Amino acid sequence: MPKLIYDTKNFIIEQRGFNSLLTKKSESIFSQGNGYLGLRATDEEKNVYNKEDFFVNGIFNRGDRTEVSELANLADLLKTSIFIDDEIFMLNRRMKYRKSLDLKNGILKREVEAKIKNKKFLFVFKRIVSQTNKQIYAQTIEIKQLTGEKTCIKIFPMIDGQTTNSGIQHLDEGKKTLLSESLLQYQEQTNQSNHWVIHNLKLRAYANNKILKSGNDDYVLKMARRQVGYLIKSEVSVNKPFKLEKIMSVSTSVDNDEILNYDNVKENADKLAKTIEEIKFKDIEKQNKIDYDKIYKQFDVKIEGNKEAKYDLLALKFSIYHMNNFVPTHSSNMSVGAKGLSGEGYQGHCYWDTEFFIVPNYLFTNPKIARNLLEYRYKGIEGAREKAAEGNYIGAQYPWEMAWPTDGEVTPYWGQPDIVTGKQIPIASRKQEIHVPGDIAFAVDQYFQVTNDQDFMNKMGYEMIIDTAIFWTSRVEKMANNKYQITDVMGPNEYKGNIDNNNFINLVAKRNLELAIDYINKLSSNSEGLKILDDINKKLPYKWNLNLMIDVKDNLIQQLPNENNIIAENDQFLSLPRMDISDFQLLGDAGKKLFNTKEGHKRLGAQLVKQADVILSTFIFNELFSREVVRANFDFYEPVTTHDSSLSPTTYSIKAIDLRKMDIAYKLFKYSLNIDMGTNFHSADAGIHAGSLAAIWQSVVFGYGGFRFLNKNVYISPILPNQWTKLTYSITVKNTKLKVSVNKNDFTIEKVSGNDLKVYVNEQEYLISNKHNFKVITKW
Known part of the structure; x- marks a missing residue:
């Protein structure tokens, strides 16, 4: 063996x-x-x-x-x-x-x-x-x-x-x-x-x-x-x-x-x-x-500590090694396939993983590469418009899967045969996983806020955000009460298709609309901006309505916390039975056990989550949720999440660190490291997992390093696991480079280069001008 x-x-x-x-x-x-x-x-x-x-x-x-x-x-x-x-x-x-x-x-x-x-x-x-x-x-x-x-x-x-x-x-x-x-x-x-x-x-x-x-x-x-x-x-x-x-x-x-x-x-x-x-x-x-x-x-990250810490550092090096293997730095005509360049899995196609799990790594270390990856999406905007037209919508609906940027949607139409009927089953994600336009709009805006790259926005960014917002005005359905809903979709939790008002989709759609409206108002305030808007309108093969955009933004259904602070993953989720799914967690491929056993089929009809969905919302849109709401939803959703997607454990681990749930955070962190590097000899048959490998850097820097860029501001609140004695990392935000050195009880933030920078440290505002000392907050 x-x-x-x-x-x-x-x-x-x-x-x-x-x-x-x-x-x-x-x-x-x-x-x-x-x-x-x-x-x-x-x-x-x-x-x-x-x-x-x-x-x-x-x-x-x-x-x-x-x-x-x-x-x-x-x-x-x-x-x-x-x-x-x-x-x-x-x-x-x-x-x-x-x-x-x-x-x-x-x-x-x-x-x-x-x-x-x-x-x-x-x-x-x-x-x-x-x-x-x-x-x-x-x-x-x-x-x-x-x-x-x-x-x-x-x-x-x-x-x-x-x-x-x-x-x-x-x-x-x-x-x-x-x-x-x-x-x-x-x-x-x-x-x-x-x-x-x-x-x-x-x-x-x-x-x-x-x-x-x-x-x-x-x-x-x-x-x-x-x-x-x-x-x-x-x-x-x-x-x-x-x-x-x-x-x-x-x-x-x-x-x-x-x-x-x-x-x-x-x-x-x-x-x-x-x-x-x-x-x-x-x-x-x-x-x-x-x-x-x-x-x-x-990437400039160092981990010190015991034997486990040394393994964690090796895993981080391994992830950086593979990022270098699969991230194109030479051209904006290509992006990152889900298996990188290591195997034929997923046919080399690019998914939404890139915007949330790969672009941020370069955004805070080498923004030129982040821009390349977003330019690739811009080069595919015609294909996004064609994708929307497939469903009789307008706007830029970025495909679920992309290859060469001008190829448009490349998700296969058909999947495996149904074991009962023997007929091939359509791949539902092609039609139902519609959050990619909002994911890209979010990434474009974050890139601009971090880099202030006005040239990118003028040439590409504004158009991408506005055109994706137009898609949402076309895709929503108006209800009798003048509210808008989004039905027959599949969110990040791919166990649940044909659902309505997925919390993540509706959140990312609303943010997309907010961004478009804000940028349209900004551009409308001066002659140069009006010219940019006019150029965008000339490129669009359809008319759009700003008042409709505002109306949809104000009236799109959002899944709000209930009396127990729980956010419904979708309209149907909380009415499903709740079952013990512990035997299906952290298996590497729970799908085989779920779809091929009677006990698995029971759980597929229950409150079951494949990967972070509501918890992803609390990670991406952290500023919208109180700590009490985040804690309640973590405690509710983690026990029914299999983590069958390689992207899931990283998100849950980072949120566990935010909540100072250090034991489960480290357990999920270690699981994420071993998806590819661990001893399971079938975990990477079709190729490595590009998104989860890139996310290891985020687990270290966003998680234990406590760094976050939210709502145009920098937040830093680090804490180390028991196995580590020291963590150091560097990040660049708004042309300012910071070095953060974290010990067990205290940490320093040092401005290495650039201008003084406002940073929220342990939720208190500071101006980082040289080297500053702070205490580690172990409990919130």
Whole structure:
């Protein structure tokens, strides 16, 4: 049985032992990338249990007319067949197997000790993705013979274009070219979106530390359908190893903000070919050590304490490592898929997770990246208008799932068959999960309040907020009492569909309307603003009514606290029976037990919550709720929440910290860390969980660090768990950088740069001008 080992001193995560049924976990969590490209960490030996994936962010394609656009799996340059005395090398459980990811430099290393025909061998595989030149990655394979007479080996490195997305072929074959000695180029083109992808592969083979030359019977060029590579023959013996080094690059049509034509991609690929002829694996390794140091310093968080605290810090580093893998920093044409670039889960599509669980991390550390992610949404505004028109509405209804920004809605229409009727069930979220427009409007406004980026608002932000508000005026239904309601929806709690007046949806809709009205009034007060409004109106293919917007804002139903301070999740929720659901909590995938058992079906018809819904409202709109209301709703909803969504435990943990419920806060915090990193070998089969990994930073900074930006103000009220002795972090707000250092009983806030800043510390207003000392509030 494989085991995961966590080296908290050296920041290395290691898998020991091999089982072909349990490979997908480490394939996902050991994946590598740089925001531009992503490599799934499959083993080099090609086999049915591996799912190789190589993605370039933004290369989407629709495989056939029955499919939606998805992130296309590109040609594989890593899989390499090895023959030992004419016997193909394949893994088995008896072999000594160690696979590790070094978070300090991004190196994936695998060591396999094997006995083959009474001889012992050590195979050492390494991979690295460059953080400086994001189009380059590299691999080494070393074969060392430990015992026995000399051995004949054959190794077949190649570019393999036979890859698919679970059977869907997205790319047509193009040209195969030998550019120079041991330097190959392979071209492929997506068969619907028509994107060009050009791969280069430079080989260096060494026998007994001497480089081998190609163009002879022992180093032969091979070609087949969608494949090009070399068959290399050599010998190894004790103290005479064989080593193969591969330096690889990829160039595509989406490498710039403007789509490149074939000639541009070919020109870029040829330049990269010259580059990879000059560099070696060790050059990338040396530079990556410097680059990763910068990556971690960008987030600048340190945790000190006992053994658990050291693990928590490792988990935080792990989350930052993966954020760097999946967040695009080079273009605003792409966003973050729910599985990042680590697997085919959710087809590479972007969800609302980005606005609440990823954008804030960069908003307070590197706002340029936050702007890129919001610009991506603006580039999809036409698709949002088309989405609204699907339901005979107007306005910008941002899709539930997005791919390339102009693709519009890409949520599949159909899901799994009903086990009773045998008929396919429509995917309800495509129609019912309608809160995304409000989520985006909230994120746009928060970005502006934190950065004061007027250029962004003038070009994009005002239009996004106004157009999403127009959608709500179209989507609501007017009642006989002149109130407005929103029916037949699904909120964040995806266990409850076809419900009315979901508390979170109605709250986010009202906030969206409030923002639009405030900005319209502001723009209407001067000539420059009126011109911006006029330009927006020229872009809109429909008329809109400000008075209607005001009326809906004032009269939209809100779920208010009842006599027990409980906020109804929706109109129907509180009338449902209440049952004990403890056996279904914190399982990682409670859905299987819920949907496949009689006891589960009973609870699906009861007060059951998949993920934070009302509690998410109290997190996002914290300023609207008293502590008494937050406490009452936490106590009411947490016992009936399965936390089956990876986004749920973070939100509940942060709110528990706010309430100083420290035991349950740490329990949920640890659960959130282990969704991907923990020892459950099926928790990340289809890829890592991008939103929950990014949310680890928020758990630390927003939770234990006590930092919050609410209603245009900064709040700081930190507290440490028992396992930690110190926490330090830095954040930037309104061009002012603050450093917060938290001990058990006291903390300091220091202005590092920028202007003096008003901050509410433990709910009291202070002007932070240099370094200030405060006491930790342990109870409210």
